[in-house]
Amino acid sequence: MSVLTLRVNGRARSIDVDPATPLLYVLSDDLALRGPKFGCGLGQCGACTVIANGEAIRSCVTPVSSVTSAEITTLEGLGTAERPHAIQQAFIDEQAAQCGFCLSGVILTAKAFLDKNPRATDDQIQQALSGVLCRCFGNVRMFNAIRRYAKGVTA
Amino acid sequence: MTRALTSDARRALHDAGFSRRTFLKGSGALIVTFGVVGVADRVSGVFAQGFNGTGSTRLDSWIAIATDGTVTAYTGKCDFGQGLYTAQMQLVAEELCVPLSRVRLIQCDTSMTPDQGTTSGQQSHPTNFNHTNLALAAATARETLIKLASARLGTAPADLVAKDGTVSVRATPSRNVDYGSLVGGKTFEVQLDPQAKRRHPREWTVLGTAVPRVDMRALAMGTFEFVHNVTVPGMLHGRVVRPPSPGAAVMGVDEASVRDVPGLVKVVVKGNFVGVVAEKPWHATQAAARLKVNWSTGAPLPPQRDIYQQIRKEPSADTLLVDSGDVDATLKSAATVVRATYQHPYQMHGSIGSSCAVADVQADKATLWSATQSAYPTRNTTAAILGMKPDTVRVIYTRGAGCYGINGADTVSYDAAILSQAVGKPVRVQLSRKDEMAWENYGNLFTIDQRVGLDSSGMIVAWDYEAWSAAKGGRPGYNTPGNVVTGTLLGLNPAPFNPRTPAPPPTMPLNNGSNTAPSYIAGRVRDSQNGAGVVRSERVLSHRVRSPFFTGPLRAPERLQNTFAHECFMDEVAVHVKADPVAYRLRHLNHARLSEAIRTAAKTANWQARPSPRPGIRNTGVASGRGIACVCYEGDNGYVAMVAEVDVNQDTGQLRVTRLVVAQDSGPISNPDGMRNQIEGGALQGMSRALGEAVTWDDEKVTSIDWRTYRSLPVGFAVPKIETVLINQTDEEACGSGETSITVVSAAIGNAIFDATGARIREVPFTPERVKAALAART
Numbered sequence: 001m002s003v004l005t006l007r008v009n010g011r012a013r014s015i016d017v018d019p020a021t022p023l024l025y026v027l028s029d030d031l032a033l034r035g036p037k038f039g040c041g042l043g044q045c046g047a048c049t050v051i052a053n054g055e056a057i058r059s060c061v062t063p064v065s066s067v068t069s070a071e072i073t074t075l076e077g078l079g080t081a082e083r084p085h086a087i088q089q090a091f092i093d094e095q096a097a098q099c100g101f102c103l104s105g106v107i108l109t110a111k112a113f114l115d116k117n118p119r120a121t122d123d124q125i126q127q128a129l130s131g132v133l134c135r136c137f138g139n140v141r142m143f144n145a146i147r148r149y150a151k152g153v154t155a
Numbered sequence: 156m157t158r159a160l161t162s163d164a165r166r167a168l169h170d171a172g173f174s175r176r177t178f179l180k181g182s183g184a185l186i187v188t189f190g191v192v193g194v195a196d197r198v199s200g201v202f203a204q205g206f207n208g209t210g211s212t213r214l215d216s217w218i219a220i221a222t223d224g225t226v227t228a229y230t231g232k233c234d235f236g237q238g239l240y241t242a243q244m245q246l247v248a249e250e251l252c253v254p255l256s257r258v259r260l261i262q263c264d265t266s267m268t269p270d271q272g273t274t275s276g277q278q279s280h281p282t283n284f285n286h287t288n289l290a291l292a293a294a295t296a297r298e299t300l301i302k303l304a305s306a307r308l309g310t311a312p313a314d315l316v317a318k319d320g321t322v323s324v325r326a327t328p329s330r331n332v333d334y335g336s337l338v339g340g341k342t343f344e345v346q347l348d349p350q351a352k353r354r355h356p357r358e359w360t361v362l363g364t365a366v367p368r369v370d371m372r373a374l375a376m377g378t379f380e381f382v383h384n385v386t387v388p389g390m391l392h393g394r395v396v397r398p399p400s401p402g403a404a405v406m407g408v409d410e411a412s413v414r415d416v417p418g419l420v421k422v423v424v425k426g427n428f429v430g431v432v433a434e435k436p437w438h439a440t441q442a443a444a445r446l447k448v449n450w451s452t453g454a455p456l457p458p459q460r461d462i463y464q465q466i467r468k469e470p471s472a473d474t475l476l477v478d479s480g481d482v483d484a485t486l487k488s489a490a491t492v493v494r495a496t497y498q499h500p501y502q503m504h505g506s507i508g509s510s511c512a513v514a515d516v517q518a519d520k521a522t523l524w525s526a527t528q529s530a531y532p533t534r535n536t537t538a539a540i541l542g543m544k545p546d547t548v549r550v551i552y553t554r555g556a557g558c559y560g561i562n563g564a565d566t567v568s569y570d571a572a573i574l575s576q577a578v579g580k581p582v583r584v585q586l587s588r589k590d591e592m593a594w595e596n597y598g599n600l601f602t603i604d605q606r607v608g609l610d611s612s613g614m615i616v617a618w619d620y621e622a623w624s625a626a627k628g629g630r631p632g633y634n635t636p637g638n639v640v641t642g643t644l645l646g647l648n649p650a651p652f653n654p655r656t657p658a659p660p661p662t663m664p665l666n667n668g669s670n671t672a673p674s675y676i677a678g679r680v681r682d683s684q685n686g687a688g689v690v691r692s693e694r695v696l697s698h699r700v701r702s703p704f705f706t707g708p709l710r711a712p713e714r715l716q717n718t719f720a721h722e723c724f725m726d727e728v729a730v731h732v733k734a735d736p737v738a739y740r741l742r743h744l745n746h747a748r749l750s751e752a753i754r755t756a757a758k759t760a761n762w763q764a765r766p767s768p769r770p771g772i773r774n775t776g777v778a779s780g781r782g783i784a785c786v787c788y789e790g791d792n793g794y795v796a797m798v799a800e801v802d803v804n805q806d807t808g809q810l811r812v813t814r815l816v817v818a819q820d821s822g823p824i825s826n827p828d829g830m831r832n833q834i835e836g837g838a839l840q841g842m843s844r845a846l847g848e849a850v851t852w853d854d855e856k857v858t859s860i861d862w863r864t865y866r867s868l869p870v871g872f873a874v875p876k877i878e879t880v881l882i883n884q885t886d887e888e889a890c891g892s893g894e895t896s897i898t899v900v901s902a903a904i905g906n907a908i909f910d911a912t913g914a915r916i917r918e919v920p921f922t923p924e925r926v927k928a929a930l931a932a933r934t
Contacts, residue, residue, distance in 0.1 A: 001417075018417070018437065025437045029392075034384045035377030039507050039556075040588040041440075044862040047507055047556075075377030084376060091375040095367060095828055098836055099236030099557035100374030101381065101508045106870055129871030133862065135507040136236055136557045137839035139874045141832065 004068050008033070009077030019065035024048045026064045027074060035075030036104050039133070046105025046132035050074050056112035075104045078111070087111050087149040094145040098136030105132040110146045118153045125150070207282050208272030208531060214299065215342045216269045217292030218247070222339035224320045226251055226258050230289050231271025232279040233263040233528065234370070236557045237893050238829035239279050241368045245825060246284055249354055249362035250293030251300075252317040253334070263530040263552030270531040273630060275560065275708060277891025281792060284825060284889035286353065294351035296343065303337045356823040356885035365828035382553035383511045385524045387581040390513065391420055392436040393574040394443035396429040397590050397640070400856040401703060402453035405429060412447035422446065423577040428644040430570060432578050436585070443587075456703050456852050463498050463602040466623045471698035473658035476671055477678055477686075478694045485617035485692035489608025493731050496604050497720035498918040501597040501625075501702075501850035503865060504709055508556030509591040510563030514571035515581035516541060521548045523572060526555025526564040529630060533565055536636040537572050540645055559840070560598070561630055561639070561707040563591045569641040589860040594640040596707030597850050600625045603720035608692070613732035615743055617692035618676050622720075624713070625702035627652070640705060652701045667790030670714040670898070671695055673721040674787055675743040687746035687787050704850070704857070710840070711894040714789065715901070719919060722784035722902030726767065727915065735764040736783050736906065748820050748884070749787050752796040755818035755880050757783065760798035767910040774933070778803050779813075782906025784899040788891070794820040794882075795895040797838070799903035800875075803911045805930055808923030812842055812875040812904060820882035821890040827881055834879045834896045841900030842875075843868040847920050 003016050008031060015030045022041075027033045027050065036059050039047030043061040050059045052070040079085035084092065087107055097103055106129065113128040114120060120128070125146055134142065208231060211217065219227045228247040234240035240260060248255045261267055263274070271282065283289040297317055304322035305312045308330055316325045323331035356363055373379035398404070408429060410422050418438030423430045429448055433439040457465045486492055513524040521541060527533040530550045538545040555564055563586050575582040601624045608617035628638035628649040636642030637649045664683035665672060672678055676693040678686020686693075711718075729739035737757045744750050756762075760781065769780055780803070785796035800814040815838050824830055847866040851859045859865035901919055909915050914929040 021437045025435070025440075028383075029436050032386070033377075034380065037381070037383060037508055037556075038585060039509065040862060041509075042588060042861055044588075045507055077377075079376065081372075081376065081378070084372070088375040092367075092371050095371055095832060097236070097371060097374050098238075098832060099507075099554070100370070100379060101236075101506075101556035102870075103374055104377065107375070126871040126873065130869050132870045133507055133867055134870050135505055135559070135840070135867065137836045137843065137868075138832070139839055139870055139872070140835045140877055142870060143874060 004064060006064070006068060006072060007070070008072045009074060017064060019063065021064050022060050023050070023062045023064045023067055024059035027059060033074050033076060035077070037101055039101070045102070046109060047102055049105045049108045051108050051112050054112060054115065056109045075107060086152050087145070090145040090149040091142070094141045094148065096138055096141035096145040098138050102132070102134040106134060106142055110149070114146070114150050114153055118150070120150065122147070207278060208270040210271055210288050211269040212346050214292055214295050214345050214347055217289055218296045218343070220334050220338050222335045224253070224257060224333055224335035224339065226253055227261065228258065228289065228293070229261050229268040230283065231263055231269045231530065232274045232283050233530070233552045235274070235526070235528070235554055237833055238368050238826065240370060241366055242825045242829055243283065243289060244369065245362045245366055246290055247293050249359055250290065251297050253320040255361055255366065257320060265530050265534045265548070265550045268530070273529040273532065275528050276789065277792060277893040277895070280821070280825065280889045280891045286349070290353060291347050291349070291351060294353050295345065295348045298348065298351050299343055299345055300334055300337055304332050307332050307337065362825055363823065364826070366826055368829070380553070381508070382513065382524050382526045382555045383508060383585065385513045385553055385583070387513060387515055390581040390583055391432050391434060391578060392439040393430050393432045393571065393582045393584040394439040395570050395584065395586065395590060396431065396443050396446055396448055397594055398427065398450050398453065400453035401456070403450040405448060406451050407449040409447040413442045413445050416442040416445060421578050423574055425573060426644060426646040428573060428641060430574050432574050432582055453855060454703070456854055456856070458854065459852055462600065466600070466602060466625050466700045469700035470654035471623065471700045472653055472655045474697045474699070475658040475661050476695040476697070477665055477676065477680060478661055479679060479692050481692050482617050482619050482694040486606065486608040486619065489616055490611045491609040491731070492606060493609065493728050494604070494606040495724055495727055495917060496602065497723060499601040499716040499719055500919060501600045501704060501706070502709060502844055502848045503592060503597055503850060503859070504559045504562035504595055505592065505865060505867060506556040506558055506562045509586040509588055510555060510567040511583065511585040512564070512568040512571040513581060513583045514568070514575040516572055516575040519547060521572065523548065523550045523568055524553045525550055525568040526553060526558065527568055528558065528561070529565070532631060532633045533568055535633040536631045536642070537568060539634065540569055540636050540642065540647070541572055541576055559710040560712060561596045563595050565631055566594070566639040566641040569636060569639070573641070573645070592860045592865060593857040594705065596628055596639060596705040598709030599706045599713060599716065600702070601716040603717070605720055605724040607728055609728070609732065613734060615675060615690050615728060618673060618690045619694045620671070620673065621696045622671070622717070623698045623700060624716070625700050626706045627702040628705040629707040638707070658696060667787070669712070670717045670721070670786060670789065671697060673725070674746070674749060674785065675725065677745070685790065687749055688743050689745050690743065710837070711898040714786070714894065715841070715898050718784065718786045718898045719901045719905070722786070722899065723905045723917065726782065726906040726909065730767050730909070733766040735766060737762055738764060740783070740785065746787060748794045749785060749796070752794045752818045752820050752882060753783070753785050755882060756796040756798050756816050759818065759878060759880050760814070760816040762798060767906070768913040769910055772913050775805050778805055778911040780907045780909070780911025782903045782908070782910055784902035784906060786895070786898050788895045788898060793890040793892055793895045795899055797896060797899045797903045799900065799907045801904055801907040801911060803908055803926065805912060808927035808930065810846060810904070810908065810921060810926065811873055814876045814878070815900070815903070816878045816880070817896050818880040818882060819892060819895055820884055821892040821895070822887040823885045823889055824881055824883045825889070830881055830892045831879045833893050835877050837894065837897035838877060838900050839868070839874065841897035842904065845901035845904050845919055845921055847922065849920050
């Protein structure tokens with residue numbers, strides 16, 4: 001065990017953990033965050049996605065010790081209840097979920113990609129989401145929401 | 156007429172292990188429901204999908220009104236992402252004439268809500284939105300409030316109007332009384348009134364509109380509480396250690412192998428159930444991975460390549476749904492006989508979140524936070540495995556990842572309960588991806604022989620269906636925890652399998668709940684005729700054999716497999732007689748609503764009447780085609796038709812579905828946007844199942860154990876254009892819409908592939924290899 005400091009959603013958090021612990025376990029269990037979720041533990045589905053230094057990463061296969069210098073943002077850290085982030089608002093407006101368990105993967109992967117590629121084509125967005133799963137298959141609405149957000153970014 | 160709190164309610168609350176005071180503070184309303192006795196005997200078959208429990212005839216079990224006029228409703232039908240929570244709030248608001256903001260809904264908590272069995276089989280709309288249960292309760296409450304107001308205001312009920320939580324005299328609205336003053340904080344003490352009048356869809360202002368889902372904001376913000384997020388003071392974390400293969404038994408457990416894992420609390424072994432409990436989830440994960448268990452060799456599995464032949468040879472339980480007795484003779488005298496065989500693999504629910512539950516088992520009571528679709532049944536079966544009485548166990552439904560049927564939610568509830576009991580502390584258990592995928596109750600494997608006889612005009616005169624399917628276990632119901640893996644590991648058997656050959660002749664009117672019968676037969680049994688079609692020489696024979704794997708309801712269970720075979724075959728017959736597939740279907744139907752759905756889908760898709768395949772096919776390059784499929788879901792629970800358009804790359808075998816047009820009639824529509832969301836998601840999930848999903852195994856174990864070995868379409872695939880046409884039938888009964896589009900999509904795509912290429916694929920999934928093989932086999 002060792003004491004590590006993480007920066008999560010704009011706050012410094014100290015935790016005493018095994019440095020090999022996956023980041024997801026720390027976020028969910030030690031910091032009681034609800035956004036990132038355990039889907040597969042294998043980095044295959046995206047439900048555990050967080051943004052670290054601007055990149056969408058799979059927190060279930062990321063040792064916590066490797067991100068101590070990163071600025072980490074989880075889904076609940078994007079916006080506030082009063083002011084959802086524009087991409088969250090787009091998902092709300094499009095009613096773009098069913099069970100919603102996948103949304104960290106879908107929203108954060110799309111956001112990180114569009115932040116770097118604001119003029120991305122539909123095919124490029126699709127490619128960026130080719131490793132993210134939604135088993136309710138809310139794809140149609142999710143793409144509408146992502147396009148709506150992308151339009152706002154480039155407007 | 157009213158009093159504070161009934162004694163049975165007080166007793167139920169006491170038995171549930173928490174005080175009435177908590178309730179009153181928490182809900183601002185009186186809670187008056189209680190455990191239902193005598194239900195354990197009422198479970199129908201193991202495969203029962205739409206079991207609706209006993210409900211309650213008492214208004215107070217469904218509706219409570221607080222002094223401030225807030226309406227609290229209690230439902231036994233839960234939301235797992237299909238939008239039912241919001242729709243039920245709309246229903247209550249509509250019938251009680253209050254704004255949506257004044258409605259609160261409590262779902263599936265065995266200490267509070269009526270026993271409505273299982274939320275499944277798109278039964279929630281038929282059950283709660285027609286003239287029984289929640290809808291009738293809300294209508295009864297409104298009429299009761301008007302009666303109370305009549306006495307209070309000295310005006311006849313007919314001269315009163317309920318609006319916005321207030322009953323007013325129609326002629327002089329200033330004379331009024333609000334709900335809170337009439338009954339607030341007290342019980343109604345009346346029975347549901349079967350004569351209570353539902354508000355007609357023409358009058359609806361809340362129901363029938365696209366109210367946004369009340370949970371959507373929290374989901375998008377990442378703050379929604381899933382069962383995975385539940386925490387209880389003092390909670391520990393468990394993991395299970397499943398056998399390496401089906402049938403393997405524990406020979407020994409080396410506890411020393413995990414002695415040095417930090418935070419380990421206990422290794423738990425009960426029969427073949429093995430689990431670990433630790434202080435933190437990471438500790439539990441490590442302990443589960445490192446624990447050395449000596450397992451016996453399991454039973455050998457049948458070779459996957461032979462499975463469709465193998466199940467034809469096994470002892471079987473046979474059922475004749477329909478048998479007109481003249482099928483062999485009609486086929487013999489028919490001008491032509493057409494036949495084909497279809498195959499459908501085991502498929503998974505494959506929830507994106509592996510299943511999770513939290514249990515707090517104490518000496519005299521237990522609380523379980525579970526994503527089960529079956530709160531009361533799970534209460535009873537959990538009590539059984541814990542050796543406790545059902546009324547000392549409280550199950551609080553808490554949403555998990557989308558389940559699409561019986562995923563791991565029930566089995567992990569047992570896991571958490573057993574581990575919590577073993578350590579005397581609350582325990583949270585989440586399954587690993589492999590635990591989830593290797594052991595869940597798969598959708599049944601089917602092989603189906605279809606045969607029809609045609610007369611000289613090309614009309615079908617006889618239809619002969621014969622199917623073999625494999626099953627084991629299923630929903631545990633109220634008394635069969637052995638129907639899922641944890642129960643079996645604890646030494647409890649799945650529901651017994653009783654071979655029966657030959658099947659007795661049918662005696663009951665056709666119930667087409669599993670869509671075993673095609674839509675085109677008359678479905679005559681004795682004096683009844685429940686089919687949707689015109690073919691009167693008809694036989695529907697099913698053989699059920701024992702599956703090596705657990706099976707259970709997976710979205711559109713059996714209905715999907717059967718409909719794939721029926722609707723592809725109907726297409727093949729139409730091809731045989733060179734008929735347009737739409738016109739040919741309509742000629743064989745005797746069902747106005749299904750026919751209307753077909754016409755609507757065809758018209759919207761700009762369907763060009765002609766036989767398949769399309770003229771001028773070349774054998775290379777990309778070929779485009781269209782196909783149609785339809786179904787009366789469960790016989791009478793929603794009517795859907797779909798047109799699919801596909802591009803087939805004949806060089807690679809790759810498919811691209813470019814357009815799906817769906818026309819659906821589910822009676823009066825509660826929430827058009829929610830319905831579209833279900834249709835879209837169902838269509839794409841069905842596409843994923845049709846194009847790539849199949850459980851795989853080797854000679855000892857399941858080998859599809861993650862997302863590399865079980866292929867789901869990702870969010871980033873080329874999504875077809877989806878057009879949904881909702882047929883709003885305001886004078887009909889409410890039907891479901893969660894499982895309709897998924898039922899028809901594989902057949903619609905299969906038919907489109909044929910139309911494009913002239914190649915028929917009779918086995919799901921339509922992998923590129925299989926498509927190429929079918930293309931190569933073209934004559």
